[in-house]
Amino acid sequence: MNRSSASWVPWLLLLPALVLLVAFTHYPAAATLWHSVFSTARAGASSVYVGPENYQALADDPVFWQALRNNLLFALVTVPVAIVLSIVMALWVHRQVPGRALLRLAYFTPAILPMIAVANIWLFFYTPQYGLIAQISQAFGWGDHNWLGQPGTALPALMVVTIWKEAGFFMIFYLAALQQISPTLAEAAALEGASRWQFFRRVQWPLLMPTTVFVVINAVINAFRLVDHVVVMTRGGPDNATQLLLYYIYQVAFSFWDTSYAAALTVVLLTLLAIVAFVKFRLLDSRTHYQ
Amino acid sequence: MRRTILKTFAASLATLAFGGLTSHAIAQQKPVELQFYYPVAVGGPVTKIINDLVADFEKDHPTIKIKPVYAGSYQDSVVKALTAAKAGTPPQLAVLAAADVFTLIDEDAVVPIDSIADTAADKQWLDSFYPALMLNSRINGHTWGVPFQRSTIVMYWNKDAFREAGLDPDRAPANWDELVSYAQKLTRRDASGNVTQWGIKVPSVGFAYWLFQAFTTPAGIELMNPAGTKTFLNAPQAVQSLQYWVDLTTKYKVMPTGAIEWGTTPKDFLEKKTAIIYTTTGNLTNIRTNASFPFGVGKMPTKVRGGSPTGGGNFYIFKKSTPEEKQAAMTFIKWATTPERAAQFGIDTGYVAVTPAAWETPAMKAYVQKVPAAAVARDQLGVSVAEFSTHDNQRVTKALSDGLQAALTGTKSPKQALDDAQREADRILRPYAR
Numbered sequence: 123m124n125r126s127s128a129s130w131v132p133w134l135l136l137l138p139a140l141v142l143l144v145a146f147t148h149y150p151a152a153a154t155l156w157h158s159v160f161s162t163a164r165a166g167a168s169s170v171y172v173g174p175e176n177y178q179a180l181a182d183d184p185v186f187w188q189a190l191r192n193n194l195l196f197a198l199v200t201v202p203v204a205i206v207l208s209i210v211m212a213l214w215v216h217r218q219v220p221g222r223a224l225l226r227l228a229y230f231t232p233a234i235l236p237m238i239a240v241a242n243i244w245l246f247f248y249t250p251q252y253g254l255i256a257q258i259s260q261a262f263g264w265g266d267h268n269w270l271g272q273p274g275t276a277l278p279a280l281m282v283v284t285i286w287k288e289a290g291f292f293m294i295f296y297l298a299a300l301q302q303i304s305p306t307l308a309e310a311a312a313l314e315g316a317s318r319w320q321f322f323r324r325v326q327w328p329l330l331m332p333t334t335v336f337v338v339i340n341a342v343i344n345a346f347r348l349v350d351h352v353v354v355m356t357r358g359g360p361d362n363a364t365q366l367l368l369y370y371i372y373q374v375a376f377s378f379w380d381t382s383y384a385a386a387l388t389v390v391l392l393t394l395l396a397i398v399a400f401v402k403f404r405l406l407d408s409r410t411h412y413q
Numbered sequence: 414m415r416r417t418i419l420k421t422f423a424a425s426l427a428t429l430a431f432g433g434l435t436s437h438a439i440a441q442q443k444p445v446e447l448q449f450y451y452p453v454a455v456g457g458p459v460t461k462i463i464n465d466l467v468a469d470f471e472k473d474h475p476t477i478k479i480k481p482v483y484a485g486s487y488q489d490s491v492v493k494a495l496t497a498a499k500a501g502t503p504p505q506l507a508v509l510a511a512a513d514v515f516t517l518i519d520e521d522a523v524v525p526i527d528s529i530a531d532t533a534a535d536k537q538w539l540d541s542f543y544p545a546l547m548l549n550s551r552i553n554g555h556t557w558g559v560p561f562q563r564s565t566i567v568m569y570w571n572k573d574a575f576r577e578a579g580l581d582p583d584r585a586p587a588n589w590d591e592l593v594s595y596a597q598k599l600t601r602r603d604a605s606g607n608v609t610q611w612g613i614k615v616p617s618v619g620f621a622y623w624l625f626q627a628f629t630t631p632a633g634i635e636l637m638n639p640a641g642t643k644t645f646l647n648a649p650q651a652v653q654s655l656q657y658w659v660d661l662t663t664k665y666k667v668m669p670t671g672a673i674e675w676g677t678t679p680k681d682f683l684e685k686k687t688a689i690i691y692t693t694t695g696n697l698t699n700i701r702t703n704a705s706f707p708f709g710v711g712k713m714p715t716k717v718r719g720g721s722p723t724g725g726g727n728f729y730i731f732k733k734s735t736p737e738e739k740q741a742a743m744t745f746i747k748w749a750t751t752p753e754r755a756a757q758f759g760i761d762t763g764y765v766a767v768t769p770a771a772w773e774t775p776a777m778k779a780y781v782q783k784v785p786a787a788a789v790a791r792d793q794l795g796v797s798v799a800e801f802s803t804h805d806n807q808r809v810t811k812a813l814s815d816g817l818q819a820a821l822t823g824t825k826s827p828k829q830a831l832d833d834a835q836r837e838a839d840r841i842l843r844p845y846a847r
Binding site: 252271357361362380 | 474488492496511516519567596604605607608617618619669670671672673674677681684686805808811814815816819822823824
């Protein structure tokens with residue numbers, strides 16, 4: 123009696139979390155994989171097994187490849203820039219500067235604003251002729267540019283918004299981490315006559331590594347999950363210049379109602395995110411020193 | 414004595430209670446409840462106008478309760494309605510893009526209007542709308558949508574700007590060549606060569622395919638067949654049309670380069686950043702309320718002919734609703750399209766009132782006398798064509814819009830862009846073309 127009860131009690135305790143995890147994570151993932159090898163049911167034609175057909179279509183789909191390229195570029199640019207900026211800001215507001223609380227608040231504001239509101243604000247900044255940027259540049263006589271309407275600048279314009287938003291958010295993590303570092307280390311470094319750069323390079327940066335790992339993973343995942351800004355600011359245009367994976371999935375699934383093809387696209391996105399998670403757990407973690 | 418008083422009191426209390434109950438029961442005779450999705454695609458307080466419309470209707474029809482649900486843009490609205498339909502809880506009634514009719518039929522989401530409204534009087538009612546507005550409704554011998562917030566593309570021009578440029582402020586450019594010469598005179602640059610006022614803006618984000626039809630219709634080509642199974646995107650006249658649109662930016666430099674937002678175009682006009690815009694007549698009331706200058710409204714300039722595509726939203730009735738709900742929805746649709754109501758909605762928004770009878774109402778006559786511009790869209794209906802609409806509409810439309818944007822931003826030549834779009838459309842429509 124005692125022994126048998128001992129074996130199911132832990133499972134019972136796990137059950138609530140397990141139910142949620144299965145219902146909202148594992149089942150949808152498995153169902154997506156399953157749906158991706160069937161055709162989309164249409165009025166008059168039910169769904170049939172088509173094997174890898176959806177994936178073959180994917181390989182021939184120029185919009186998918188463009189979305190993937192855009193997404194990779196997006197992550198490659200926004201993640202490092204946002205991290206460097208956030209560290210600089212954290213180091214700045216970590217020190218005893220006048221108006222420190224106000225500075226911290228100012229840097230953090232973008233992170234607490236709703237994404238749609240943020241996108242709308244930036245939409246106004248970028249508007250040609252009377253937007254904020256246009257007004258400033260015209261005051262200097264630099265002329266006007268249609269930032270969101272040109273394929274060359276539309277994606278970079280979105281990147282700027284993301285960096286602006288993410289850097290403030292990551293700053294909070296770095297600030298917390300900096301405050302965890304014992305002040306005795308700073309005193310010791312000062313006694314040794316270390317410069318500010320040496321102190322950062324040899325003491326702070328290594329101690330910030332766990333935070334950096336966390337932030338990098340989150341930033342990469344966010345880059346692949348981004349959709350709000352695209353919806354509000356460009357809807358993937360002009361001519362797919364700002365097409366990102368998640369927005370394309372939305373279009374295929376809900377504008378075109380090609381749900382099985384959307385499932386195949388989702389599998390690709392899931393795989394990418396799984397790789398990111400794998401890198402975190404296997405590679406970066408083992409090289410990171412935790413206190 | 415005391416007992417009697419108590420008795421009377423009890424009796425009257427009972428009467429009160431029971432009487433109250435009976436009248437309560439009558440009032441509660443289970444009203445039919447309808448969900449009504451509708452989109453907003455123009456500036457101005459359309460949500461309030463719709464809410465007032467529904468409130469007025471409920472006053473006349475206490476047995477029907479309608480819950481209006483604002484569902485976003487036309488694209489968002491059809492997504493919401495179809496998602497709800499697939500989840501088994503569609504609205505009973507919706508205003509959705511006239512151009513989405515094939516999608517709604519293919520998804521088996523809506524019923525033909527003439528399957529509910531099937532009497533001789535109903536047939537007469539369905540024939541009372543402007544024929545141009547029914548082009549996107551009548552498919553396979555059935556009528557699937559009833560015109561409601563319908564429009565055509567019109568040209569708005571700033572009369573002050575015309576005067577300053579030495580042009581007749583009361584005359585719109587009549588053809589393509591005139592449009593270019595007018596726009597050249599209207600484009601103003603400052604000392605360092607930066608443009609302070611553009612000649613013209615034609616939006617290319619949002620409804621690029623529709624604005625394209627504002628060029629292809631005058632050029633004398635229709636972009637699809639009525640069955641929605643074939644497109645003619647790279648026909649010579651279509652290529653010529655796109656070339657002209659591109660030339661406005663690159664060759665004549667009277668329109669800014671790059672994609673132009675649908676939503677900000679009326680604002681650009683109100684801010685005097687452009688002298689002419691192409692947009693829906695549905696923006697008329699918005700512009701009339703907010704313009705600080707006199708403006709004119711004109712038809713599409715001609716090439717080999719005049720004309721504009723129709724556009725906007727139709728009433729649809731969803732399949733998964735009870736017969737009572739369908740009847741109630743029908744009652745609302747008929748009520749909303751009576752001449753008086755159609756006229757009032759047209760006056761409130763700027764959308765074109767959908768029946769000739771609506772233009773004969775005293776309210777409309779008075780309005781047209783005050784705002785002659787309102788009649789332009791109506792007069793243009795005579796030369797209007799169907800809005801671009803095919804099976805798998807959103808996907809084909811995206812292929813076309815992508816191509817148009819590629820050409821307008823200079824990444825492809827007009828010919829190349831339309832060849833690519835046509836190839837993509839052929840591929841998508843292959844299953845339907847058989």
